[in-house]
Amino acid sequence: MRRLHHPNPEDILLTDVLYALGDPVRLAIAQRLAQKGALPCCELGVAVPKSTLSHHLRIMREAGLLHCHKEGTQHINSLRRADLNARFPGLLDQILDVAMMASQPVERVESQPGEAEH
Amino acid sequence: MRRLHHPNPEDILLTDVLYALGDPVRLAIAQRLAQKGALPCCELGVAVPKSTLSHHLRIMREAGLLHCHKEGTQHINSLRRADLNARFPGLLDQILDVAMMASQPVERVESQPGEAEH
DNA sequence: TTCGCTTATTCGAAAAAATCGAATAAGCGA
DNA sequence: TCGCTTATTCGATTTTTTCGAATAAGCGAA
Numbered sequence: 001m002r003r004l005h006h007p008n009p010e011d012i013l014l015t016d017v018l019y020a021l022g023d024p025v026r027l028a029i030a031q032r033l034a035q036k037g038a039l040p041c042c043e044l045g046v047a048v049p050k051s052t053l054s055h056h057l058r059i060m061r062e063a064g065l066l067h068c069h070k071e072g073t074q075h076i077n078s079l080r081r082a083d084l085n086a087r088f089p090g091l092l093d094q095i096l097d098v099a100m101m102a103s104q105p106v107e108r109v110e111s112q113p114g115e116a117e118h
Numbered sequence: 119m120r121r122l123h124h125p126n127p128e129d130i131l132l133t134d135v136l137y138a139l140g141d142p143v144r145l146a147i148a149q150r151l152a153q154k155g156a157l158p159c160c161e162l163g164v165a166v167p168k169s170t171l172s173h174h175l176r177i178m179r180e181a182g183l184l185h186c187h188k189e190g191t192q193h194i195n196s197l198r199r200a201d202l203n204a205r206f207p208g209l210l211d212q213i214l215d216v217a218m219m220a221s222q223p224v225e226r227v228e229s230q231p232g233e234a235e236h
Numbered sequence: 237t238t239c240g241c242t243t244a245t246t247c248g249a250a251a252a253a254a255t256c257g258a259a260t261a262a263g264c265g266a
Numbered sequence: 267t268c269g270c271t272t273a274t275t276c277g278a279t280t281t282t283t284t285c286g287a288a289t290a291a292g293c294g295a296a
Contacts, residue, residue, distance in 0.1 A: 004274095014217055015142050022137030041273060049256050054274055056254095073263045073272045088216040098206040099132055122245095159244060167285050172245055191243045191292045
């Protein structure tokens, strides 16, 4: 398997980060990782085919948004919070804050059926 | 000419805003408008063909990022700062802040030759 | 009104990117 | 080695982006 590419912190581009987060599936992944810390691909909780998920993770990884390392057969993903905060102070937290506030449908995939939100 | 569509403030989606700013040309336009207030298309200072510029402005307008109104033969564009701030408090300013900090090449097109930036 | 000029959108074809099923790779344990 | 699990890569289709050419629309002068 080819080695996965991660940009150096100083090479992370703002437009790449914004582009990576400018998709409902990828924003949901970022939110999930922010909450859970580190997760393998299969536990990201997004309803897309495996090949599409791989593509989304690549976009995020190459944008510098997340780090991925292998553990056995699994690929563990986590947000590069420190690197992002060094390069763009406060940005990621601000985005995750407003994302939490104004959740979009795709981000509520696992809400409890009993909790109505009339 | 068809009427230009602008989403209502409450219909603005975070992913649309991030996607709209996740392109070097569009981020440069947002920065320019943040600095100058309101500008017609021809004074946005981006080096792309007219038809491409029209497309970029449409993406931004339909994302809720900017407002466009006609004045004579010109279309005046301005950021929807109040609407965006109401929907996603602090987000736009945060993005413009870090964009200013870490300017990408396309954003420095008009820097003064005399002003060194060491 | 009609012509010429300016500003900007829309059309249409080509290039680039996203999607997703099928095939492949790679680790683990029996 | 075989079978199972996890995830990437391939390849074809769909969607989006790009940009020259055509169109639209306002303005001022003849």
